[in-house]
Amino acid sequence: MNASTMIGTHVDVRDLVVEFGKRTALDGVDLQLDTGVHGLLGPNGAGKTTLMRVLATVARSTSGSVSLLDHDLSKQRDLRMVRRRLGYLPQQFGYYPRFTVREFVEYFAWLKEMTPSAVPLAVDHAIERVGLADRADDRLKKLSGGMLRRAGIAQAIVNDPDVLLLDEPTAGLDPEQRVEFRELLRTIGVDSCVLVATHLVEDVAVACTHVTVVSDGRAVFRGTPDDLVAAGEDTSDGDSPIERGYTAAIRAARKR
């Protein structure tokens, strides 16, 4: 954790372009993130998930530079250093149904090349933080959708990541669980960079210190949740101030 204080910029994306064949998913994104909880908002198909996948080192950029924790992702050796310090919960969360929660989290602790001696404690801690301590020895196939998400979050945070990427983490969580989850995000965000992709605008309003809005493959808004609220003062589309800000940001981008 001390390592995080040494890091200049946690996430540094410059002019990122990702193309799948003829389709352009990301079209020149710039993004610099430090510690704190960052919200990534945007309509479906805007490129949120693609951006998350690039940052999670599972998708490759067509052009532009991406560096995480001061390591350039285009270098194979650096990639391994970054991945050790990374936590990722994909939108389509796959799992082995016959593993227990504890086994699943431990398996990922191993995959993240954690120090073996630190693993048992870290696993217990991660499971406790997501509130699954009483279900730790249940098979994953016996868990409900919300519990599965939490098991997914547990594997993401087991290595105390410096960069934590969560793609739609609140899907399937009930209101109470979401409150607890936001609390968890705030604690992790103290000394890590947490990036949460979601289209639940309220989550962002409450839990995030920074917001980025993505539309049509570009970052069209960057600022604090308050900035986003301010941006929406002129419109009436949306049920909450932040929803109005979000709608306004998207519309402004489309007009351009």
Next chain:
Amino acid sequence: MIPQSRPSTEWRGNHARRTGRRRRFLWLHVRARGVVLAAAGVAAVALVAWWAAGWLVNLEWTGGADARVPVVVGAPLLGSVLVSAGLEGKDEEFERSLAVRWPVFRSIHVAGAALAIGAPLAVTGLWEPRVYGAFELVRNTLGFLGLVTLAAVVVGARLAWFLPFGFAGVIYIATPQPLTEATAWWTWPVQQWSSGVAAWTAAALFVVGTLAYVVLGSRRAHSR
């Protein structure tokens, strides 16, 4: 110069439009269930079976028709394993919510599979149909399909291959030699056509499996 005619649905009657839509749904259904790939697989199996049957019988030291037993068991087994995946949709839960008469579709599906495997295999076994030839190939096709459909009802189509696969594996070796009619009720895949018990068992399996599948459908995968 005659202008190139463009296909248009405008002039068609209401009835024609409905059949067109139905045909389109059928085609989508066929594609969604991977029927094309399975059909290609079955064709390949039939060709290999045809070649293997000839090769085995003509080896210098094999004892005639008995040499075809592996083909008579293996080809229908492979065929029914290939079609097993098509017994359920990618999202069975969702498909069932559609206003489609699934029992009708399921019956067509099983009958089509039986025909698609049985017919080409029967053609490959015509030269000596009653001694490990066409008759046994058809019987085993029906029997294995019965096992596949039964397994699909119990464990779901995705794992349905396990039942005929395991069963064939066990009998193929554990069958007491020489073959007797007394064991025909469970060694039906390796019996000759002359064994009535074997034929009836296979037929009964097919009927029971098909009925269960038509009524109940494939077991839905546990929700996730």
Next chain:
Amino acid sequence: MSRLVARVLKMELWRGTAPVAALSIAVAGIATLFNMSEYWAGRWAPLAENLRMILIVLVPLAAAAGAWQGGRERRRRIGELLGSTARSPWQPLLVSWTSVVLGTFVGLAVTWTAGAALVAPVATYEGRHWWWSVVVAFAGLAAASAVGLAVGRLIPNRLVAPILGIVFYVVGGVATYQSGGTQWLMPTVSNSRDGASYLEPQFQLIQITWLLALAAAALVVVGARRRWLSTVPLAVAVVAAIPIATGPGDGRWQPDPQARELVCADGEPQVCLARVNAFVLDDVAPKVREMLERWEGVSGGFERAIDRTSLSRDERRRAMPGNGPQGDEMPDGEQDHASVTEPGVDLERTVVLDLDNLISWNATLARRSEHGKTLELVVAEAAREAYGCEVGAGVPEAAWTAMSVARLWAAGMSDEQPGDGTWVSQEETQAFEHLRSLPEAEQKAWMGDYLAAARDCDHAALTELAGELR
């Protein structure tokens, strides 16, 4: 191996395909092995040979288990998550493969142990180099599961596992039908040698090298970031495969003189079995002696019985009716071995005991084999085998009758059919009844005349002898 890796392996062992693989291989293995227990009961080397034979079923199971495990990441849609982790992909792959291999190994070990429990208490010969055969069987499962794992990774379809299993079964079947060296590329052995022959350890080491190199190549192809690295194990595999494929087929079997050494029961007349079969000697000897007594007073009658396993190929051929080669089970190419019978022993007056199928699962003499063979019929066969000419269309009907009657007499049959698949005609039964109704001395005289005529191929005399009984 760190404790963490051990725990991860344990997870894979319990949560992966390993338990299913272990169970199905143990069940299929025991079912098939014990279905042919008469070929190995009481004998170490035949147990190993039969373990290799049943691989024709077990190898496909191992391949299917590997393919199922290999397809898991795709079935569970977890590739995305795995791709973001630091550890090189070959490590989880290796752990995953190790778990499947251990599962298949447990299944095979259980199978072998079940067989060994029946062999150990009674075996009379420790066998030669058979444990190498067992090691090859294990290597075969390892290779099959590795290839399966690779194919399961590469081909995105749930049905890969069963289809690969069936393909492996077909390939294995075709391999055992080969007479050349290519049959040894599969770990499967096409037929048992009754423990009278063995395979050279050097040769089996080459087989192990070939199988393990193949496994390594398959794993590197799917596990390593630099796929070209797989050319290294692939090259090793090819180098090992060349001497196997171009070498002899059945000729790889070396005769084991120790296994064929005759062990004789105390007392007279002489009854001897090969050392490898000697555990049934106490069951066999009294019965055979009882039957040899019948020949006392028959001129040229049989006065000793020895195990067919001990005979050289030439001797086996001479023991055949019409002096073979038809019906000779010894495939061409197998190395012959020197005669073990004492010089000067008269093979003509020796009953050749063929105990095939006559040993029951608990390593005692079976009363009647699956095919209806009994020890009595085996011993009586000598009467028919005395016929020294080519068996075929030229043999007159009456000669057949005489041979059949002689056999029935030697077996001490009464009215019933032999029950071993041979059929005694009405005419033969009547002739036999006629012979039995004669006084004993006349019976023996007839038999003596028969033996003399049969050994000389004197068709006229045989016809006359048959005529006497009409």
